[in-house]
Amino acid sequence: MTSVPENTPQHTTDDARPTTAETRTVTRRRRSRRRALIAGGSVGALALGVGSAVGVAHAHKTVELDVDGETRTVTTFAGDVEGLLAEQGVDLSARDVVAPGMHAALDGDADVVVRTGKELTVEVDGTEHEVWLTALDASEALNLLHQRGSDVQLVASRSQDRAELPIQLHAGQQVAVVHDGEVDVADGSEDLAAVLATTDVTVDDDDLVSVATAHDAGVAATDVPTGTDVPRVAVVVERVEVKKVEKTRTIAHDTVTKTSAKRYEDLDAKVRTAGKDGERTIVREVTTIDGKVVSDEKVSAKVTTKPVTEVLVQGTKARPEPEREPEPxxxxxxxxxxxxxxxxxxxxxxxxxxxxxxxxxxxxxxxxxxxxxxxxxxxxxxxxxxxxxxxxxxxxxxxxxxxxxxxxxxxxxxxxxxxxxxxxxxxxxxxxxxxxx
Known part of the structure; x- marks a missing residue:
């Protein structure tokens, strides 16, 4: 787990709220500092470095509040983190993490970091799981998930022809988009749907969209434009085609022989009904991913033309004995x-x-x-x-x-x-x- 850098608390005895100009100055000074807090589970109690709370519980304080990477400087008279979050309208669930803990006292110039939990579908070593993470973006999520298995990817949720992830891809960095045998590069600060739109990649209901490290996606330096570093994160679009394939099989006809006392036994069998082969139609559902067959299942098989049995008639009538040679x-x-x-x-x-x-x-x-x-x-x-x-x-x-x-x-x-x-x-x-x- 990556913790938030410690901050040296500042105390103030001035009960007056800072001016708008002062607030903006502090905000500009701190906004460039990015905090990474990756965790799952209940509300955390990850402590930031804070000083003594004695005598400052109800003092006027300037606090830097970071909620999922969006940082703002606020002033408050709240005595602890819980009071600050309530004052700022930040509601927490059991999956969220906050540091320092909810009951930690606030000092002047304190830092409070909140990371909300997001439910993600992940595939680890070929098996999908639903997990909760407090990662800021896909890059952080993959970094954490790689501790659980060697082959890890985030599986995008689908809404018809739209692919979505509840987190950014890689804030402030570029990401690779692997699709149709090509690799494009786009700004990872956008969400997944926006990145696909930027690279003119469309997906249909059957296509699979996932996010993995560029290494796992097989992206090499030769795949990206010259002078461009290989991104850490890659969006992978796999084209899925599901087709019904029909094949026919011949059903050989049977042959039966019946007897007739009206036909001489020394004659060849006579065809009463001509035989005809039948036909069976088999329908298979073939699924391919990027042209490779991954599934081939039989969905139906029925007789479309019934065979006709050939009927032969064999005589059983005996020939009469040859007569005595007649007179001329x-x-x-x-x-x-x-x-x-x-x-x-x-x-x-x-x-x-x-x-x-x-x-x-x-x-x-x-x-x-x-x-x-x-x-x-x-x-x-x-x-x-x-x-x-x-x-x-x-x-x-x-x-x-x-x-x-x-x-x-x-x-x-x-x-x-x-x-x-x-x-x-x-x-x-x-x-x-x-x-x-």
Whole structure:
């Protein structure tokens, strides 16, 4: 704790109050002397050097009264410090400090120092505290607080876009203002808000403003104008940005397979419902201080597009046993064909010029429809024969033996394909697209 310099008391027997000119003379003589009294807690009893109070309790006295660095010379008949302060309208709280003590007797030419307590938010080694100090300015406060920890700063209170401290920064000295990668220098006798205004530094609701020693703030001689001493105190403005960042994640769709007794088991699974991936949107709140990420927290995560499950249908219907090779069949044109139904179909298709890829399409189409069985019947739809005519009686236009003669069925089926789709590959493409032809 820094005490007030002792003063040699002066006694006077002149009960008359000093003239205005005398008061001003004493005031000018003493105003340059600055007292530093840093303390916390209740009203102090820090004694100043005083002489004997005998016989002077009610004498006329000239007293220099210093209240938070503002000094004025007053005259009084008060016998003690308490009476002087009451006379001058100086009210004290339990956090204030006065020297000498409240009940100390007053001598002529006495000095009375009052320091009011101010509540400050301080950060010591990364932890914030609320403390009461009687320091005159931030420089004195930091000097005292450095006894509690190595990394100390005063945290400014905020009122929207205004930053405030209840004490001056550094009376009579310059201070550094560190902001946006720059260092400015301003008069520290102003309050914090005025210093920021002088250097054209604006702050928003999120920005952090603190006061530290220039050393702790990293201010070096190369940061200030040439010929300017490095200030002891620095105002540090940290730009805080809080942003919402959205990211999306893919939700893979599921696949399920269902069975159908209406579909042949040797056919590939058929897609009933096409699958589609979904999407999840994640929102994170990212906080940066001077461009450096200090916090990255997830604030929400929700499915913005639901996935669609892919549904496949696998047949369980068994293919009928291959029939005994039929006798040579004769078409309505009188042509005779021999071999299996497939072979007859290939011969009759070739007669139309449908070979190569067209035969491949025809073979695949009727394998799917009937397995080339001329007696294949679909009980649910009534389709019949190799081409699965619906109804089967339509094939009577190709011959009355349509129920038993594969050549008749094939002839009708080839005419149907030529008339409706132009070629077997046209019919096959339609069947692939919609499941029938």
């Amino acid at each position: 069949a004769t078409s309505t044109s009188g042509a005779t064909y021999s071999g299996s139904n497939r072979q007859i179909g290939q011969q009759m298709a070739a007669a139309r010029g449908w070979t190569g890829s067209e035969w491949t399409c025809l073979e695949s189409l009727w394998t799917r429809e009937s397995g080339w069985s001329h007696t294949a019947a679909n009980p649910s739809s009534g389709a019949y024969g190799i081409p699965q005519s619906l109804p089967g009686s339509k094939m009577a236009t190709a011959g009355s033996d349509w129920q038993t003669n594969p050549a008749t069925q094939i002839a009708w089926g080839l005419d149907y394909i030529a008339g409706r789709y132009g070629s077997p590959c046209g019919a096959w493409a339609h069947s692939e697209s919609v499941g029938w032809y």
